[in-house]
Amino acid sequence: MSAISTPPLAVVEENIPNDNRRSRRTTKIRGVRASFWVYAGLAVVVISAIFPFYWSFLIGSGDSSTINDPNMSWLPGGNFVSNALAVMNDPAVNFWPALWNSIWSSAVIAASVVFFSTLAGWAFAKLRFPGGKWLLAFVVATMAVPMQLGVVPLYLLFSDLGWTGQIGAIIIPALTSAFGVFWMTQYLQQTVPDELIEAARVDGASMIRTFWTVGVTAARPAAAMLFLFTFVGAWNQFFWPFIVLDRQNPTLPVALSLLQSNYFVDYSIVLAGVLLATIPLLILFAFTGRQLVSGIMAGAVKG
């Protein structure tokens, strides 16, 4: 729901498959090979990207005195497991329910966004119907609406329904995404030739069958990207869950915020918790980082 938690919502001018782009690059490489300084510069960037992760491990594996020690060691201590256990067993934090809530709510949100976006994107990209262009423009316009504009009534609505504290209250508003619809529309417009649809229809396929056989098949790569970005976005969401969920039934970011709201803050516990809550996404990133990178690069505005 945060406007920037999704890949660029700009005009996807082209979707050059990766290998295609690579071949264009290799045939026209800029003559000079990257110098030592380029690698040095990149190394600095990467170190500063990794350092906070290491720092949370460093503090999270020490004890409460580590942080106050000016001559602290740069090697991790041996307390990570006990700190992690302290987080997991802290009754105020509800770590395991939070982990489970984050996993299933993010998965449901991502699956739902992918499904509805593919459906709507298919209609906008490939079916002609009166008012289609205007409706698509409306969808894009809704992306400018900030989450804050809706929180008060949504909160009142969900508390009327008795849903405050329920994960449903964070899932329902996130089931569709304007960005997703736009992303799918762009992708399907470029990848599916109209002849393919006509052929399916001539063969007597109904609209929904055409969608399933032609649309869904063609949308798969874009759907995978959209799933990943929506999942990461939903996982990291904080503002609305923080308002509507309570301490007993949090998601991971809400649980993390509770770690710090204790009267006495033990940073070795807090940062062990931060790392614990980040590990699932680090695992996801290890397997899909490549796709995330190409998703961002495919969605960008190009010159």
Place this chain on the structure above:
Amino acid sequence: MTSTATRPAASGPAHRPATERQPRVLSFSQKLSRWDLKVSPYLYISPFFILFAITGLFPIVYTAVISFQEWDLIRNSGTFIGFDQYIWILSQADFWTALRNTFSIFLLSSVPQLILAIFIAAMLDRNIRAKTFWRMSVLLPYVMAPVAVALIFSNMFGDNHGLVNNFLTSIGLNPIAWHKDPFWSHIAIATMVNFRWTGYNALILLAAMQAVPRDYYEAATVDGAGPFRQFWSITLPSLKPTLIFVIITATIGGLQIFDEPRMFDTFGRGGAANQWLTITLYLYNIGWGEFNFGRAAALAWILFIIILAIGLINLLVTRRLVRDEGGRGVVRPRRRRKGAQQ
């Protein structure tokens, strides 16, 4: 069914003499498929619009309604009081502090972030080995939750024994009051934003850089332009539309900033003297600290109007700049070239 399949049924009778024209009878399946053709598109887009109506449109309108009311929590209804809530918000010193802080944090994060992102993108755009490795490493911070980032950096920016202050004192400088001085607290919060988003923006800019035809650089090299000159005269102008896009998204996101300032200290109220109170944090404090929904709703609308205003300004600027660019002929040749490839 399809438009092509129904055509014979429609045009068939036309060839016969008018007197013999039979009433057009469609079989049930034909009727069904025509209905299918007409209704399906609306059916497919309806989930988005139905859900948006419930969780988007209704709240926006209702926020406006509530913003004109004095909301009673016990009765759970309000009494109409006109623009009083808006006047109240605009007369609060806190609001103006929050506005100043929001813009300050936004500028401190987006400007250095974009400059850095351009240079990172330029490095990634060079002919380097292990491209995927570098790109993935740069994107790594993006997967970390803003709350988690905020907790780590709040720790590093600790006033007494934080990593940064320890370092500053060890090289003989004075420690900085990260949690007291507004400017330095904004720097600390902006650093959290920059950590998470610089690599992401670098990849967007990298994509734009790769779309610049290599011929330009070859021609420039032939003309004797050095790498620095090439960067200024070819790369940067070609990035303009992308830069504008990144600026717009950063603005929308930056004006809504909440997670980082909320987690910057243990109290989460924006500092003892509102040093890092932002508009959304202020909205939260009014709505869920004081449970004054009428005022929170009014503030939400004020925020929306600010975002719209900035968005419009951005749009106008964008139009001008993009047109300039087309005139200089930086964009168009590439399009032609792409067309030729296909």
